[in-house]
Amino acid sequence: MSTPLPSSTHGAASNGRSSGLRLQFSEVEKRYGMRLALRGITLEIKAGECVALVGHNGSGKTTLLKIAAQLTRPSRGKIAFYTGESPVSLDDVKSRVGMVAHHTLLYEELTAEENLIFFAKLFGLADPAGKARQALQPVGLADRASDLVRTFSRGMRQRLSIARALLASPGLLLLDEAGTGLDPEGQEWLGATIERLRDSGCTIVMSTHGRNETQGAVTRAIRLEGGKITHDSGAGGNPKEILVMAAVRDSGEEGPV
Amino acid sequence: MTLTRAAGVILAKELRTEFRSRQLLGTTAVFVLIVIVLFSFTFNPTSDEARRFGPGLLWLAFLFAGSLMLQSSFLREQTNDTLAALRLAPIEPFGIIAGKMAANFLFLLLVEIILLPIFAALYNVAILPVLGQLLTILILGTVGLASTGTVFSAIAAQARLRELLLPLLLLPVLAPVLIASTEATIDVLRDPGQLSRVWLTWLAFLACFDVIFLTAAWMVGEYLLEE
DSSP: OOOOOOSOOTTSSOSSOOOOOEEEEEEEEEEETTEEEEEEEEEEEOTTOEEEEEOSTTSSHHHHHHHHTTSSOOSEEEEEEEETTEEEOHHHHGGGEEEEOSSOOOOTTSBHHHHHHHHHHHTTOSSHHHHHHHHHTTTTOGGGTTSBGGGSOHHHHHHHHHHHHHTTOOSEEEEESTTTTOOHHHHHHHHHHHHHHHHTTOEEEEEOOSSOGGGGGOSEEEEEETTEEEEEOOTTSOOHHHHHHHHHHHTTOOSOO | OOHHHHHHHHHHHHHHHHHHHOOHHHHHHHHHHHHHHHHHHHHOOOHHHHHHHHHHHHHHHHHHHHHHHHHHHHHGGGGGGHHHHHHHSSSOHHHHHHHHHHHHHHHHHHHHHHHHHHHHHHTTOOOGGGHHHHHHHHHHHHHHHHHHHHHHHHHHHTSTTHHHHHHHHHHHHTHHHHHHHHHHHHHHHHSTTSOOHHHHHHHHHHHHHHHHHHHHHHHHHHHHTOO
């Protein structure tokens, strides 16, 4: 069962600060046992950029996002965050990062509203219940607020997961295949939301594959292969060529990249 | 966010999900009941033997129950990778562990308190005159069980053969808690009505174990939850 999205897409992230974070990866390497997932990534992502990471399965996209979210530490090299020219401590960064991961990161035994209230409390937001209600509206789940997440369809869970990521009005939004499970209407809504977040100054880094509605907001595309950056359209460059190339290369693949 | 506040938020979530799903409490209570009844049938102790051996059997049953209950403490967070969601939050990693420890402590204590009268009836042991002392032992022993078990549950959840690993890690480490709790309980049942030095010594031992283990967990909390 699916709940229709409201025609207005406003509100998902328009309820707070929007100063984006600048990220600086320096010679970042990540090793899982004998396997190198990332090989010496040096990359700067400017505040307000909307970066699409493309590449095959196992190319290192998810690992790069996890390092940016501080879910995992680099084996070598470092990552730094800045607001303007001022460095932001790693402890402070967490309160400014929102992430949509492969999994929904939601509790099945809690209702949609309880999930959001729980995370709002963990992020120390004022009026968690109010914030939760406000976040449910733009994702079209306001009328399902009291339903347990385990009764939701994949698309509804994904929309709730996006609402969770946007709850604290992040300055850095990390999206790992965020469009997974969304119907065309949901994809369109997500694309419009990303575009608005980008326009408000939020830095967005997303892994994506194939052609989808979220790519309209992309200002820069980076292709990863074997844990290395092979193509980068650069800040202010044209990402279309890399995105089209990725769509063509990935069209033969199945499943998430 | 302060450590206690974060732990409180996680504790509230744990209580809500458990009382909604009732997965752990019911299973663990039934498990302990079966173990106590089986021990009772197997040994068929006299009144004197029950006072001597009953506490050991009781704490052994609590220990098994703990390893059963604590197994799922972090395994539950693997559904939908909710542990990652907790780690994304701007809170001290020990806040996550402390919240879960507090929840596990309450769940275990609840099971123990429910089953204590059944133990007393089956083993013909008078617990009412020493209820206060028994509760003190239960609280200190359960803090040891819950804190140690939660830490090892976090470690085991990320490993292969996790179902086997937790009891293998946990039971040897909990031997001091088992011995101290058992000895303190035996002493209380032997001399109801007076606080003996032996009882106080074992309580002090339990309190030291709890403090040391909680401090260690606080110091390594950040690394326990890493991938």
